Amino acid sequence: MTLLDFARGPAMQFAIFIFVFGIVFRLVGVWAMRHKRDLSEPRQPSAWKGGIHGLIQHAWPYKPFRDKLMTDYVIGYVIHLGLLFVIFFYKPHILFFQDIFGFGWPALPNGVITAISIITIGALVIALVKRLTDPVRRLISNFDDYFTWFVTTLPFVTGLATAGNVWWHYETGLAIHLLSVWLLLIYFPFGKLMHAFWFGVSRYTTGSRFARRGGMA
């Protein structure tokens, strides 16, 4: 069995198994915990509106903090949109999903995907530099932060190298790229990447609780 056969077969199946197991484990594990009752009198009847407001409100920096946080927000958007476009609109990736789900969708030209990848890697590097150079951020960063950055960046770098065929062997590069994606999937449920699932929940919960008490999200 070659490295590529391993990456396309057993490694992929194992990674997806761990990914699904981990995600369900985390979701059930948290949602099945006891949830603290809010004994206060609701200040307004429709607290859920505050939850929705919270989801929207936190998608952009609050005005007083805008000067300080705008760069971080923009970098965050570049990274996340980059992930979205590269994962879901690169033809070989679409063919991967099509094989699983049975349907596909239009792709972006490879050159556009390459440009997006380069910009995204740049944004990831800036994010890391900011984390390392800001004393407060460095203080509150732990292994999880850096490893999350690593497993997110690695598939971009290996994928770009594979698409550009800069490896000594294309198939080895493709195998390394696939393995880097499986590493991301395996780590996903157990680290900060899980925010992909939690961010909506936490923003909604915060917004609705504040609203119930008469505050704003």
Place this chain on the structure above:
Amino acid sequence: MKEQELTLGEELRRQGISRRSFLKFCAAVASSMAIPASMVPAMAESLAKARRQSVIWMSYQECTGCIESLTRSYTPTLESMLFNFISLDYQHALQAAAGRQAEDALHQAMEDNWGEYLVIADGSIPLKDDGVYSTVDGHTNLESIKEVAEGAAAIIAIGTCAAYGGVGAAKPNPTGAVGVDQIITDKPILNVPGCPPMPEVMTGVLTSYLAFGRLPDVDSKKRPLAFFGDTIHDRCYRRPYYDLGLYAKSFDDEGARKGWCLYELGCKGPITYNACATTKWNQGTSWPVQSGHGCIGCSEPNFWDKDSFYKPLSAGQWGSAEGIAIAAAAGVAAGAAAAVVSRKHQDNLAGGNKS
């Protein structure tokens, strides 16, 4: 004077072949092997001094497709190879002799050229049950390859079967088939894979061996770099469409008619090393991708078992959805167990007051 005692130069002059024609032949071979033009005179000189090479062609678990392919070579043609450069002393499909005569010819050639003859093998060699699944003249292929390899100067494994086991070794590999280099480990071995291999690659390798007296430089899979240095994808004339993200979605759609990339239809060009895209087949007429079908990766080990020929390369070998269901169920169970532990912890923190 015996034919094999004449140098190739003397033999060619005897046949009235001019030096100009000979140089043109050398230039054609050098070009196909990416040898610099400046090397052509040296190659010609070396080739002219060489003597006709004794070649013993052993056929094992094979379909005769490799020798059929070799007969389609045009630079040089098989005839010119046979009449001018090599003495093909044993080959089942081409030789006139049969039965005992043929086997005697084999042993005579081995005896006369001990340590100097070149062995070409095609077909895989079965190992299971002591190799009883393929025999010639009462001897298993395993016994045969060991016997002829002993006195060989070098071995060329022609075709994917001889190189890596090929279709014979495809799952479930009922005969325990393997390639030559898994049996013979003490001789120089060159693999020329392909199903079938390209004729010009076979004749080019032979000519190179005659000219330089050694096997050409190889890659990690013992394939000559001159022919297997690039992937089909790298040299494919449809590559620009891949870069633009333009793919044929079926074999007869508009994209297919416009010559768009066949990646989506399962082309294995990106992971296949061979010279099809540059040398082409049938005197440079065409090649599979030009004819509208994706590369099936026939020069790569285990290509039969690498999933469907029509499945895109980026698609995984998914198996079934059962694994997902089991993973989700296990996740629910583990999550619930974790929640029970957490609830106890929450209760302890709350001093027994369940909120």
